[in-house]
Amino acid sequence: MDLTFNERETAFRDELRAWLAANDPGPRPEDADEDATFEWMRSWQRTMAADKWAGVHWPEEYGGRGATITESAIFFEELGRARRPLPANVLGIVMGGPTLMVWGTDEQKERFLPHILDASEHWCQGFSEPEAGSDLAALKTRAVKDGDDWVVTGQKVWTSGAQYAKWCMLVARTDMDAPKHKGLTYFLMDMEQEGVQVRPLRQITGSAEFNELFLEGARIPDANVIGGVGNGWKVALTTLMNERSGLAFFLQVRLRQLLDDVIEEAASRGLLDDPVVADKLADLHVKAEILRLTAYRGLTAIEKYGQPGPEGSLTKWLWSDTNQQLTSFAAELFGDWAYTAGNRWAYELMRARGNSIEGGTTEILKNIIAERVLGLPRLK
Ligand SMILES: Cc1cc2nc3c(=O)[nH]c(=O)nc-3n(C[C@H](O)[C@H](O)[C@H](O)COP(=O)(O)OP(=O)(O)OC[C@H]3O[C@@H](n4cnc5c(N)ncnc54)[C@H](O)[C@@H]3O)c2cc1C
Structure with missing residues (x-):
């Protein structure tokens, strides 16, 4: 490296x-x-x-x-x-645009790409459903052909930023008889229509970053199929592959800053002389450094082999784990003040709970590491 x-x-x-x-x-x-x-x-x-x-x-x-x-x-x-x-429009820039560049037609690229960049059309990701998250291919939302359109019925959940979105990267089942990974199609769905209902979900932080989507007869023109009917799984994988690239660097820097802010606040309260506090902060410092270096190791793998290695799972796991430890420690260290509504540390503590779920749960990441890095027997 x-x-x-x-x-x-x-x-x-x-x-x-x-x-x-x-x-x-x-x-x-x-x-x-x-x-x-x-x-x-x-x-x-x-x-x-x-x-x-x-x-x-x-x-x-x-x-x-x-x-x-x-x-x-x-x-x-x-x-x-x-x-x-x-x-x-980070989802459009990091995931949607690159997916269109691989799978989209020239017309689709021309129509959609400029508006992703100039922020005139916001994008969201309609993948997860109430009974299809980690096992995404189990999704049940259906799209049925009707003339030149597809008519969509079903429910999505956790759809970040849907309340602002013009377009949704939607994966739906178009063939009920095909094996579960094969009967899927990837669409770009216009969010501004009657058949699409967006209901914000309020989180423990108090904000509503994500939503439920209820789709009842939503219409999508055939021209908005991306990558061909029945090819949705492969197109979705392109989107997911792009999800963590680069962003890992943003997250590790943010974690470092949060740690620096905790150290500054602790110093201003004269807490750094406490050996238990110093020990914990040193431990978090070492973890933040490991995270930074592992992110670079992942980068080297992509440059050498052209695709992300399993290090991506390791960084995501390490980041979510360390961020949760750091925010819990900060709240404990700063006491009642840190638990009051509107306090920055209260927000960080509660927001961090979702880190081990979003973008792949820790258990799934551990499975990937066990199977693909350690070569342990595959899950049935
Ligand atoms: C902040 C946030 C933003 C999100 N934004 C979006 C978005 O914009 N668009 C979108 O489509 N989705 C989004 N998600 C959804 C996210 O991708 C899913 O929550 C995630 O994939 C897990 O799915 P699930 O919630 O259905 O949990 P499940 O898959 O039902 O898992 C439940 C529990 O079982 C465990 N589990 C499941 N399968 C296994 C297994 N094989 N082995 C061991 N343990 C297992 C999981 O680790 C978890 O602890 C977001 C989630 C969060 C928290």
Whole structure:
């Protein structure tokens, strides 16, 4: 593993650092509801897009910078380091756009890609269902052909940002008789129609990041099938493969910052002289460093073999575990104050509970590591 950047990567990082220093979306709206936060992130995405920083890993022909995997990692790391937010349409940029680039027709790319980048059309991911999360291929939402349209009936859940979305990456069952992975089709569904009902789910943090989707006779034109009828599983895998790439760097930097903030707060309260506190902070520091280096090791694997290795599962597991330990420790250390409504540490503590579920649960990640890294017998 070589951790030094080459000349091109260093130039990329320096240009980005200068741009981030000159461009600041201002503080996150205080006590704001999701709507204000979304608008703040959308406006930030527009600023990024104006200078071609919204989709750096996208090819230049689609409005990106053709960044390499390492440059893309640098991008997310620097964004986190500068304490800037992710662009509002992160699902469209990181997952939807790259999926269209692989599987979409020229017309689909032309129609959808520019609006993902310029933040004019927000995207969401309609994969999970009440009885199909880890076992995604068990999904039951049905799409039936009716003339030039498909008519969709079913329910999705956990759909992040659906309340702001114009388009949904929807996987539905189009062949009831085919084996479960084969009867699926990937659609782009217009969210602005009567057959689509979005109901926000309020989390323990108080905010509603995700939603339930009720689909009752929603219509999708045949032109919005991505990658062919019956090919949905493969197209969905492309989306999922893109989910963690690069973002791991953003998350590990955010964890590092959170740890630095805990240390600063603890120091201001004179808590660092307590050997138990110092010991715990040292332990968290070591874990944060392991996470950073493992993320780089994953990057080396992608560069060498062209695809992410099982290190991706290891980083996600380590990140969620460490973030949960860190936020629990912070709340315990700062006492009652940290548990009051509206307190930053209360939010961090409660939001971290979802880390071991979102983007693949810890148990599933452990299965992957057991089977594909350690070579243990496969689950039946
Ligand atoms: C914050 C957040 C945002 C999300 N955003 C989206 C989104 O935008 N779009 C979307 O489609 N989904 C989204 N999800 C859903 C997420 O992908 C699922 O929650 C996740 O895949 C788990 O599925 P499930 O909740 O149905 O749990 P289940 O799959 O039902 O699992 C329940 C429990 O059983 C365990 N388990 C299941 N199978 C196995 C096994 N084979 N071996 C061992 N243990 C097992 C799990 O680890 C878990 O502890 C989001 C989730 C969260 C928390």
